[in-house]
Amino acid sequence: MDTNAPRPIGILGGGPAGLSAALWLKNLGFSPWVADPADRSGGMQNLNFLANDWVLGQVGYTGPELAARHADHVRGLGIPLLQGFGPRRIARDDGGFSVVLANGSGETRAERCIALLVATGTRYRGAELLVGVAGIGTLPADRIVYGPYAFSAMEACCGQRLLIVGGGDNAFENARLLLGEARSIDMALRSPPRAQQVLRDAVAGKVRLHPSAVLAAVEADGGAIRATLRTAAGPVVLTVDRIHVLAGYEPNTAFLREIFVPAAAFEFDADGYLKTDAAGRTAVPGIYAAGDVCNPAFPNVVAALAQGARAAKTIELDLRRP
Ligand SMILES: Cc1cc2nc3c(=O)[nH]c(=O)nc-3n(C[C@H](O)[C@H](O)[C@H](O)COP(=O)(O)OP(=O)(O)OC[C@H]3O[C@@H](n4cnc5c(N)ncnc54)[C@H](O)[C@@H]3O)c2cc1C
Structure with a gap:
């Protein structure tokens, strides 16, 4: 076995949860990539026009400033941020997943990964x-x-x-x-x-x-x-x-029912949030989740960062070589 072969992990969603997972996965020896259909990295904080006073040690930053700091950190580590690209088709293959991504202009690209993290957050109603x-x-x-x-x-x-x-x-x-x-x-x-x-x-x-x-x-x-x-x-x-x-949010999970080949048996709660175990594993082997997409009770930046880190660590534990 080539122990130097890259070990790509696909991350869907470049908000705090996805970017935190990318940082941790990189530090843990993996080669993460992050795909996000939005123009800009950093997720929902780009919509927070006010100062975010809830993140320890990050004083006085507005939402977009915090989002830019998160993205800059990850970009600075050489982690590909595939901005503008969302998933169109995900197929299980030998030892992982083949992922077809596309952007708004119809440009496509094919990526592979040995595990996948869903960090697609929520959208406001x-x-x-x-x-x-x-x-x-x-x-x-x-x-x-x-x-x-x-x-x-x-x-x-x-x-x-x-x-x-x-x-x-x-x-x-x-x-x-x-x-x-x-x-x-x-x-x-x-x-x-x-x-x-x-x-x-x-x-x-x-x-x-x-x-x-x-x-x-x-x-x-x-x-x-x-x-x-x-x-x-x-x-x-x-x-x-x-x-x-201002009547709440709903999870970005509908696509999970549509693009898996063969269909993947995810579990959702009554409101469509993705269910995971306490370590961030979904019901589908090899697929993990973090952040607001699976956290309706306590959605915030710190929880998303922590869940991204936790899911990364779980991936590392699950994929350890004998
Ligand atoms: C106006 C506003 C103010 C807020 N203020 C605060 C605050 O002061 N303090 C605080 O802690 N929290 C605040 N929050 C909440 C905080 O922004 C979220 O809890 C946090 O961003 C969740 O991070 P996340 O990574 O789970 O999801 P998100 O930040 O929602 O990121 C999800 C990312 O996934 C992408 N995505 C969506 N669908 C797909 C798909 N199919 N494939 C790939 N990518 C996809 C999205 O484009 C997005 O970039 C605020 C939220 C809003 C909207």
């Missing part, structure tokens, strides 16, 4: 959430903002009446940041608030919370929007200027 809302197509596009982009144009909210749809951390953080800017803030919460206590306390008594409320209809009303909420206590009609939809 957007316009698809409001498809059934009566009148939604009649509103000017700049009056409805989806997901992280609600944080990118805070000045546009100055003096505005705002309806925030959602009840998690992002929704409450958006409300907190806009307290000093907006004229009024209403929040429509379909289920009990899931946001951390500190964010809920910050807005308590300062925003109008509408519990068990679903946005049912919208209508242009002069320069404003008449929004009708369906609540347990009956309809509530609000006049607002902007609607911010």
Whole structure:
């Protein structure tokens, strides 16, 4: 056996989890490559327009700055970052996997690996959430903002009446940041608030919370929007200027059901998150997962970095030579 032969590991997803796994795999003697269909490495932190205050030792960096530091570290080690390329076909072959990648221009490339790590994260729920809302197509596009982009144009909210749809951390953080800017803030919460206590306390008594409320209809009303909420206590009609939809994330796992030859028997939870054991192994031998794609309970950068490192170590243990 040639002990100097390269030992390629394929990583799908170049966010914190995938890049951390790449670093660890390189240090552990493997030859990782990272494929990601996005233009830029670093994952969801590229959408975090604010400082990320939650990573020990990384003081004052915004999301995109942190993402760039992660990517620069990995790139500096000579690890290929196949940016713009996503997986189209994955076939099991002798001792590993053949992976066909393609980019948006139809360019393809073939890669091999002896193990595969899925670190494809999540995506924010957007316009698809409001498809059934009566009148939604009649509103000017700049009056409805989806997901992280609600944080990118805070000045546009100055003096505005705002309806925030959602009840998690992002929704409450958006409300907190806009307290000093907006004229009024209403929040429509379909289920009990899931946001951390500190964010809920910050807005308590300062925003109008509408519990068990679903946005049912919208209508242009002069320069404003008449929004009708369906609540347990009956309809509530609000006049607002902007609607911010911050209603959660879903895992990027659908492709796993489509591109494996033969089909691979992954296990998913009820919301489509990839199930792994405590060490990061999926139900499919040779395929591992890390980060938000398998961590709906505690999605954050530090957990993703740690899970990427853990999965890399598991791969090393599983592939040790006799
Ligand atoms: C607005 C916002 C603010 C946030 N603020 C903070 C914060 O302050 N502190 C904090 O700790 N966390 C924060 N988070 C959460 C944090 O960004 C995520 O928990 C973290 O990025 C998860 O890392 P990940 O690598 O698992 O997934 P991601 O960062 O989502 O990366 C997944 C990567 O996989 C790629 N991908 C998708 N599909 C495929 C595919 N089929 N094949 C290959 N690649 C694919 C994506 O393009 C992406 O680059 C924030 C998130 C958002 C959206």
